Amino acid sequence: MPGVSQKGMAMPASPIRKLVPYAEAAKKAGTKVFHLNIGQPDIETPQVVRDAVRAYDETVLAYSLSEGNLSYREGLSAYYQKHDIPVNVEDILITTGGSEALSFVFNACMDAGDEVIIPEPFYANYNGFAQAAGVTVQSVTAKIEDGFALPAIEEFEPLINGKTRAILICNPANPTGYLYSREELEKLRALALEHDLFLIADEVYREFCYHGEKPTSVMNLDGLDQHVILIDSVSKRYSMCGARIGAMITKNEEVRNTALKFAQARLSPPSLAQLAGEAALQTPQSYFDEVIEEYVERRNVLVDGLNAIPGVRCPKPKGAFYCMAELPVDDAEKFCQWLLESFSHNGNTVMMAPAAGFYKNAETGRKQVRVAYVLNVEELKQAVDCLRAALDAYPGKVEQTNVAHAE
Template identity: 65%
Template sequence: MPSISNKGNSMPQSPIRKLVPFAEAAKKNGTKVFHLNIGQPDIKTPQVALDAVKNNAIKVLSYARSEGSEEYRNKLANYYAKNDIHVAANNIIATTGGSEALLFTIGSITDPGDEIIIPEPFYANYNGFSTASGVNVVPVISKIENNFALPAIEDFEKLITPKTKAILICNPGNPTGYLYSKEEIEKLKQIVLKHDLFLIADEVYREFAYDGEKHNSVMALEGLEQHAIMIDSVSKRYSMCGARIGCIVSKNENFINTAIKFAQARLSPPTYALLASEAALDTPQSYFDEVIEEYQERRDTLISELQKIDGVKVANPKGAFYCIAELPVDNSEDFAQWILEKFNHNNETVMVAPAGGFYSTKGEGKNQVRIAYVLNKADLKRCVEILKVALQQYNN
């Protein structure tokens, strides 16, 4: 029998999706499953984006430009300017989701065996993207005890080797909801300049910053023009996960010219989704104001309810719509499967994402889960009630 590649065998499963068969089985058995495992917002997609797909005069559904239409990229640059990020259309490449943006970025700046330093826990697919490119993730651990704040700069410096090509952060963070301060971004700026590295910032949750806090973009810092690479997406901002439109933004001309070659190799991003994404940029600020208020209330509800459960420790997110909770269990993956496979409370159960898959350090996050607060407040309260009962039964 032909063999599978070592790379294929090393490809990690998604902690967000690998328990789906157990959730589907529970549903077939008549159990309602609340999905806290995946960042799929229940917020309505802006009508202007949906109408752009429904009401167009396209006669031939042709290829888009490999880097996305100039109209879209110009409009995107105008959106960024409102957020103190001043770039031009030629600094932007539209991609098929933020995932492709990350793959193009890693492919453009690394060779097999190179290293990228990432504060963990981190978005699980960073492991997958790195594995696909033959790149080694070098983790620097942040802790739930200090709300997953940026580790000390000394922790980064001692990990830098001749193979290190970049530092990658997610801001605000998935899975932690951590929002980096301006001082922390400045510290990262100094270290990448000192060691001549790229600073990659996954900023897809930029709009979701709470408690009056401000998002600080790496693209807004002077002096990082040749080092900063921003990853972005319409998925979360406009509740358009299925559109699969993201982008790479950088002022480094050599990097952009290299990434375009990857974009050309996959031909183009999807034409209809580009139309929807361009139209979504006309969404008024009032939409975001309402969404941010709703998510902040959901966060407050979730954290407050979780803190009432004995033995549960939870970080307080300042952005995005995720939190990490530490549970009084030895193995959160076993618990997450058990709660789907062998438990229900009044014919209802919940699906969470075991947090071990958001770490690359073995053994870390083994008793943690990621919870996405993408359900309404009443459902979130019910989910925590189910979790409380489930933990009591599981531990007994």
């Protein structure tokens, strides 16, 4: 029987989705599963988007341009400029989600054997996109005791060699919710210039910053026009994950034209979803004001609740809708599987993403989990209560004392 490729065997499974069979089995057994494992918000997609999809009445659902509809790119350009981000229509390539944008970047900017440096913990699929492109991930570790702040630039320097092509960050960050400061980004700017590297920034959570914090886009860093590549998506901003519309944005014409060849090979991004994305640009600010207020309450309920459990440590995020928590367990993946296979509390259990898959060295995240606060407040309270009971009952519990909680 023909075998699969070495590349396929090396492709990592998603730590976010790998426990799905256990969750489905728990549900069939009558247990309610609180899904805190995946960034699928329960927030309503804006009414203006739903209305636009309902009103669509073209007789042919045709291809769009490979780079995306012009009217949508014009709307996006206006959106960025409204946020003081200097992006023009010609800088934008529409993609099938932010995932395809990242895949285009890896393939357009790097050859097999090249390297990219990513602060960890990082969005697990970055590893998958790199693996598919034959690119090696090198990591610098952000520490939970520092609230997952950017590691010292001195930790980046030893990793830079003749194969290093780029630094990749997510800001605000998935999975930690950390928001990089302007000062931290300026340090990365200097590093990119000194070593002639691309600085790739996944900014899909831009709208979700709390307590008046404002994100700094890499597009606002001086002197980096030829180095910066911005990744964006409608999925989380407008709670329309299923639309699969993203963007790759750069002022580097050579990179953009090279990425366009990959875009042409897949023909075009989804036409109807682009219509939805264009309509989403008309979403009123009141929508975001309400969503941010909701996420702040959810974050506080979840993170404060977790930190009130003995032995748990969880820095409070300033953005996105995720947090990383360290648990008093022998192995977070075993604990997460045990939650679904062997535990229920008042008929409930919790599904989380084991954090090992968010690190290059799985051992670093062995006792950590990523938790998404995408459920309503009452369900989050029940989930925290369930976790407290689970940690009391778990046979692999490890006693920890004097845990400091980074803010």
